[in-house]
Amino acid sequence: MPETTQLGAAAGDASPDGTGSNPSSTGSGRDGAAPPKITTLLLVRHAVTAQTGPMLSGRAPGIDLSDTGRAQADAVGMRLASLPVAVVYASPIERTTQTAEAIARHHELPVRPLPGVIEADYGEWTGGKLAELARTELWKTVQFAPSRASFPGGESLAGMQARMVTALEEVATQHAGSMIVVVSHADPIKAAIAHYTGVHLDLFQRIVVSPASVTVLALSPHGAALMKCNDTGSLADVVPSSPQNDADADGARVDGDAPGHEVRDG
DSSP, rough: OHHHHHHHGGGGGGGGTOOOOOOOOOOOGEEEEEEEEEEEEEEEEOOOBTTTTTOOTTSSSSBBBOOOHHHHHHHHHHHHHTSSSEEEEEEESSHHHHHHHHHHHGGGGEEEEOOOGGGOOOGGGGGBBHHHHHTTHHHHHHHOOGGBBBOSSSSSSHHHHHHHHHHHHHHHHHHHEEEEEEEEEEEHHHHHHHHHHHHHHGGGOOOOOOOTTEEEEEETTEEEEEEEEEESSSOOOGGGOOOOHHHHHHOOOOOOOOOOOOOOOO
């Protein structure tokens, strides 16, 4: 696993000054130094397809968003429309690209393919029915000891996490101080959340990432803060604020709807 930014050791480390305030706030740093650059990652899971739920789509080609999925993608595009998005990346397969396009058009940006955030390579499991896969011995490993899970003809979940984090670190470095949208899949996003919050990969199945949900990570030289997870509500509070706005606000954040049950096709 590459060395990368991690969540602060204490709760107060979520902000540069250790107070627990919104890490996207600007203003003077310690001893009057310039504040650190905050890079905001918006990790979006693609909207639903006709296969979401009953089968493991994996990297199979030709799987487009359903009518419901297109409506979900349009809705998440509207949610992000007012944010200062600098760049939009997507896993280079249809359902993620189509979701990303619904976001990017509000910002007049192209969708940039990012192979490192593609779905896990499930190998021989690709296209399998989840009800049948759940009866295999490997399923138990995937659910309860995923750090040891490796798919026949595919990749390991540990390998998936490593290349997902590497890809995110690369774009965060390239666009330091900006707001970056990355459209990916459930397992890679869950693995990234686990990494940045210091959760062992063996526990990442406890994280829920629903279709068309948004997870927000704020990265700085001081560490990482998980601002939102599996969110389907307002995102107004992830916009970097001015010192005056900070003085006028009480610092409270209102998250979106409660997480729903995760449905799987990646």
